[in-house]
Amino acid sequence: MDIRLDGITHSYDSFEVLRDISLDIPSGQIVCIVGPSGCGKSTLLRFIGGLERPSVGRVLQLGEPPEGCLNPLTYIFQDFALLPWRSVEGNISLVLEDHGIRGTGAREIIDSVLTRTKLSDFAKALPKQLSGGMKQRVAIARALAVNPAVMLMDEPLSALDSQTRELLMDDLVDLWTRQPFTAVYVTHNLAEAVRLGHRVVVLSRRPGQIREVVDIERPLAERGFGDADLDAAQQHLWTLMREEARAADAELINV
Amino acid sequence: MSDPTLGKAVTFKGGGFAPRPRRWVGFVVFVSLILIAEWGTRAGWISALTLPRPSDVLDTFRQLYDSGLLAKHLGPSLSRLLVGAAIGASVGISVGVLIGLFSYIRSGLVPLVAAIFPIPKIALLPLFVIWFGIGEGSKYALIAFGTFTPTVVATYGAVDNVDRTLIRMGQSFGLSWWSIVRKIVLPGAMPGILSGLRISLAIAIILLVAAEMLGAEFGIGAYILEAGSLYDLERLFAGVAILSILGVVMSALIGLIERRMLNWRT
């Protein structure tokens, strides 16, 4: 299942946030969206996820979601959004219960996603007992449990320290290599974008418009530190973003 | 390197602002107050008209217990308290959740609740007697009404404070409205609801006495009022002590529920 954004423009009252965004998200690829803060990345992701509607334009779903997909468009939030009163497995079963999956059916799914995210030993733990990185892995496990067609990730690693971020990026690359998934990955971190993105979309400052789309050919599993082409790509992205970021930073905030 | 023995320890400025339970302290406060009263009444610097002697009160209490009157008074009081508070709290929680979730209900009911809150419910007792009769009905109604308003206010405040990202999460995973309310909003509001319940139940005990002012033969309230009109301070204090114990038990019960249900809090 592909996603197509068709001429999306959006204003909050008279405050224009996004302007004329058209973009294809091909299945099996990770599309990263980068841009200065406040340029409307999260807003765009909410449109894709159906949590909000744009003033102009449409988000289209091309093709049917794959067999066994419980929730085609599934979010992963920056602040994890785990229910603190449910254990790790309780948080995962939360999203299965409404689909009538209980008992052994749920058990199988929960065990499988916990294994894939290396969390099997923590099934009974409460979120307050987990580190930030583990919490985000629980959130990833929860997203995998509904077998999504597209994962929508809003700065999923921004609340974590840099070592944990590296580890989780490796985990995401592993997950994708074993079983490719489609994802829209919003970040303001260019290193994450060149590490995880098959395609990087650069937005301008508010109102967000597409400045450029950069494709990165090298397979995810082969990307590492100090690869010349990745460095070049990151450098290129930074030159695109520097002016935007500086201008966005200097803007008066009139809200 | 300079000589470490010459150094001065950095002044400690941290600590405090983190009260921890110290069980025995509360007990010591109670016991010492009672001992002071006992001492004062025995030594004579507290006159018998000012304060009854604690040991006499205890004696009265024992008589009450031995004669079986305690159970006779406590039974009806507890059932009034239980029924009244259960009705008031459950209606209060439901209405509070509705106010927390729906704009029209909120705009319609919040001013109404604000208007009802400051009315001393005791003043409405004659009205309740007309509406619900002189029997148990009016007593249930008074207690229920008194617990209702603080519960509503606490509940909708608690619902407002539920983390919105958790609700968005539920929506993004396609949970039904009812699932979101049951599995996200209610548990998230539980800390606020329980601390509201503490206040509501204390108010329920206060109103119990008021309710038993009218046409109650038995009940702690009736017992206290009778003792009061006869200036029988020992019996008055015995009755008041029962109410206090009731309050402590209620509060401990809620504390127990909090420790059980809210162990997920950091």
Ligand SMILES: Nc1ncnc2c1ncn2[C@@H]1O[C@H](COP(=O)(O)OP(=O)(O)O)[C@@H](O)[C@H]1O
């Ligand atoms: N619900 C909303 N109502 C009004 N303004 C909003 C709302 N959500 C976001 N905005 C504004 O839209 C702009 C883009 O926000 P956002 O999409 O969160 O940016 P980003 O995620 O790129 O930092 C910001 O200036 C923000 O203040």
Ligand SMILES: [Mg+2]
């Ligand atoms: Mg954002």
